[in-house]
Amino acid sequence: MKLKLLLTLILTFNIMAKELPNHQLAIVIHGGAGTILKENMSDEKEQAIKLKLTQAINAGYKVLANDGTSTDAVIAAINVMENSSLFNAGIGAVYTAEGKHELDASIMRGNDLQAGAVAGVSHVKNPINAAKEVMLNSPHVLLSNLGADEFAKQQGLDTVDNNYFDSEYRYKQWQAIQHKKDVSLSEDLLKTDHKFGTVGAVAIDKDGTIAAGTSTGGMTNKAFGRIGDSPIIGAGTYADNRSCGISATGHGEYFIRYAVAHDICARVLYKNISLKQSANEVINQELKKVGGDGGIVGLDKNGKPVMIFNTAGMYRGFKTQSSETEVFIYSEK
Amino acid sequence: MKLKLLLTLILTFNIMAKELPNHQLAIVIHGGAGTILKENMSDEKEQAIKLKLTQAINAGYKVLANDGTSTDAVIAAINVMENSSLFNAGIGAVYTAEGKHELDASIMRGNDLQAGAVAGVSHVKNPINAAKEVMLNSPHVLLSNLGADEFAKQQGLDTVDNNYFDSEYRYKQWQAIQHKKDVSLSEDLLKTDHKFGTVGAVAIDKDGTIAAGTSTGGMTNKAFGRIGDSPIIGAGTYADNRSCGISATGHGEYFIRYAVAHDICARVLYKNISLKQSANEVINQELKKVGGDGGIVGLDKNGKPVMIFNTAGMYRGFKTQSSETEVFIYSEK
Numbered sequence: 001m002k003l004k005l006l007l008t009l010i011l012t013f014n015i016m017a018k019e020l021p022n023h024q025l026a027i028v029i030h031g032g033a034g035t036i037l038k039e040n041m042s043d044e045k046e047q048a049i050k051l052k053l054t055q056a057i058n059a060g061y062k063v064l065a066n067d068g069t070s071t072d073a074v075i076a077a078i079n080v081m082e083n084s085s086l087f088n089a090g091i092g093a094v095y096t097a098e099g100k101h102e103l104d105a106s107i108m109r110g111n112d113l114q115a116g117a118v119a120g121v122s123h124v125k126n127p128i129n130a131a132k133e134v135m136l137n138s139p140h141v142l143l144s145n146l147g148a149d150e151f152a153k154q155q156g157l158d159t160v161d162n163n164y165f166d167s168e169y170r171y172k173q174w175q176a177i178q179h180k181k182d183v184s185l186s187e188d189l190l191k192t193d194h195k196f197g198t199v200g201a202v203a204i205d206k207d208g209t210i211a212a213g214t215s216t217g218g219m220t221n222k223a224f225g226r227i228g229d230s231p232i233i234g235a236g237t238y239a240d241n242r243s244c245g246i247s248a249t250g251h252g253e254y255f256i257r258y259a260v261a262h263d264i265c266a267r268v269l270y271k272n273i274s275l276k277q278s279a280n281e282v283i284n285q286e287l288k289k290v291g292g293d294g295g296i297v298g299l300d301k302n303g304k305p306v307m308i309f310n311t312a313g314m315y316r317g318f319k320t321q322s323s324e325t326e327v328f329i330y331s332e333k
Numbered sequence: 334m335k336l337k338l339l340l341t342l343i344l345t346f347n348i349m350a351k352e353l354p355n356h357q358l359a360i361v362i363h364g365g366a367g368t369i370l371k372e373n374m375s376d377e378k379e380q381a382i383k384l385k386l387t388q389a390i391n392a393g394y395k396v397l398a399n400d401g402t403s404t405d406a407v408i409a410a411i412n413v414m415e416n417s418s419l420f421n422a423g424i425g426a427v428y429t430a431e432g433k434h435e436l437d438a439s440i441m442r443g444n445d446l447q448a449g450a451v452a453g454v455s456h457v458k459n460p461i462n463a464a465k466e467v468m469l470n471s472p473h474v475l476l477s478n479l480g481a482d483e484f485a486k487q488q489g490l491d492t493v494d495n496n497y498f499d500s501e502y503r504y505k506q507w508q509a510i511q512h513k514k515d516v517s518l519s520e521d522l523l524k525t526d527h528k529f530g531t532v533g534a535v536a537i538d539k540d541g542t543i544a545a546g547t548s549t550g551g552m553t554n555k556a557f558g559r560i561g562d563s564p565i566i567g568a569g570t571y572a573d574n575r576s577c578g579i580s581a582t583g584h585g586e587y588f589i590r591y592a593v594a595h596d597i598c599a600r601v602l603y604k605n606i607s608l609k610q611s612a613n614e615v616i617n618q619e620l621k622k623v624g625g626d627g628g629i630v631g632l633d634k635n636g637k638p639v640m641i642f643n644t645a646g647m648y649r650g651f652k653t654q655s656s657e658t659e660v661f662i663y664s665e666k
Contacts, residue, residue: 141585143560146558147557227476232475233568233590
């Protein structure tokens with residue numbers, strides 16, 4: 001009789017253990033970091049941005065709540081931002097030196113470390129979807145330029161004329177600096193473009209799989225085929241179920257040199273510290289010391305969101321199983 | 334009197350500490366890893382490869398011995414291999430699906446984590462030199478395609494017609510597989526190209542600065558603008574004076590997903606283990622488990638060389654202050 005009771009207890013405990021995973025569903029997103037100051041922002045624009053961030057979070061969380069994968073949640077959230085001209089990704093992307101648009105995106109999932117990315121696409125409507133196709137339907141990780149567009153088309157993704165990405169605001173921004181001689185490779189340009197308008201999302205699904213994705217229109221007036229951190233696995237995006245998922249936004253060159261997304265996950269795993277502490281070490285110590293502006297959003301393996309940046313502001317927000325949707329623009333300090 | 338003696342001792346000890354740096358000059362190189370078996374290799378080819386590896390090591394070490402920088406030592410060693418058609422880098426690069434050549438290279442130095450890389454260049458004679466120019470003379474890290482060629486030309490580097498990179502051996506290799514339908518994105522291709530013919534070098538100079546560089550002609554018949562790990566800082570190349578310098582060769586997609594070069598340095602730094610143990614964990618555990626073929630060469634901050642691979646062979650060798658030049662082709666096991 002005692003044995004039977006014991007067996008029943010063990011069985012019940014096992015079922016409970018399965019029913020109560022030690023992580024919560026969660027999604028955290030960003031829409032870029034930079035010199036975002038309240039005095040430079042109209043109430044209207046602020047409301048528009050907050051609304052779009054909320055829509056993106058809710059679109060992603062809905063996927064998770066319906067037992068979808070974190071990969072699809074990341075795609076859903078990023079698509080909302082790519083399809084809005086408020087962010088430098090998809091429509092509303094910045095202009096290259098030639099007055100065109102070249103977009104980058106990457107995605108990674110943490111259960112098997114599969115990843116996909118595209119750099120310099122001109123015709124895929126939603127670059128993050130192209131990154132997903134590379135991850136799921138090619139043996140490659142990073143495809144570039146017209147070859148990446150061609151692959152996306154073969155996979156049946158929506159393609160558009162390059163001028164689909166046009167927007168008045170970005171056009172004026174480009175006009176204002178494009179007359180500067182050789183500006184595209186000067187430090188000056190990097191300093192004048194004070195907002196790194198990348199978008200990104202990190203989600204964790206019912207299986208505990210973390211996915212992270214990043215999408216961007218890059219740097220205004222970029223030339224020489226410059227590639228930033230957004231399509232670089234390890235720099236702009238990383239996900240590993242053993243540690244965390246990260247999507248970054250900022251001065252891409254620093255994020256590549258410091259392998260920011262991978263370094264944050266590596267510190268969590270090897271130093272056995274919290275994601276918050278790890279991200280603070282990388283963003284507010286390593287990067288800040290050398291002037292590497294930007295920030296990250298991330299989730300640890302329990303689904304705890306973290307949003308860390310060393311700039312004045314970062315468009316950001318999250319929703320978890322234990323909290324409602326929250327969105328922020330400026331530093332809370 | 335006792336005090337004077339003590340002060341003298343302290344002073345002497347300080348001078349000794351300065352005069353005896355705790356590192357030795359060293360360079361370690363590779364010319365690619367893969368299914369390199371003695372039974373498939375003629376004595377002539379073996380001798381030619383060993384001679385070229387020796388020349389590359391000695392060219393790099395000469396720079397170090399003459400008080401040059403580790404960056405210049407890496408360039409000197411890699412140039413020897415780029416200028417030889419025995420390796421898949423520079424002349425002798427593999428053919429793209431279109432019958433052309435697109436080359437990648439990257440370099441990084443560990444004192445200030447500066448880095449430079451080029452992807453898909455067609456006209457720079459020595460891609461590793463273009464990577465160095467990006468590192469030293471541009472605010473960017475990664476330039477691609479014709480833009481990267483244009484930048485290299487502006488910096489005064491030697492440019493060549495694309496057919497400069499032609500070689501009979503690679504042409505036949507391409508002819509043998511190029512008729513296969515859509516082969517460029519099939520797992521098949523990845524499996525038939527059993528030798529990952531990247532070249533790379535890691536050096537440490539008198540100041541204790543570690544530099545690492547990698548150069549490649551990529552994958553035979555590659556299409557869709559595929560970018561491998563060689564131009565990706567963190568994947569194919571990484572250098573950090575606090576931990577190590579790494580140059581990788583192998584199945585690039587795995588090396589990107591596992592951020593191999595950065596991960597090896599991160600384990601050294603955060604887990605406080607030797608470079609040899611760290612590289613073994615990544616190459617012979619993490620990568621081997623999932624079929625990620627390849628290897629690395631590296632130096633720790635004391636100038637101790639490490640050469641680790643999970644394939645049958647890797648063209649490799651080193652010279653340090655305490656040892657003569659040694660070169661190897663097959664596994665020593």
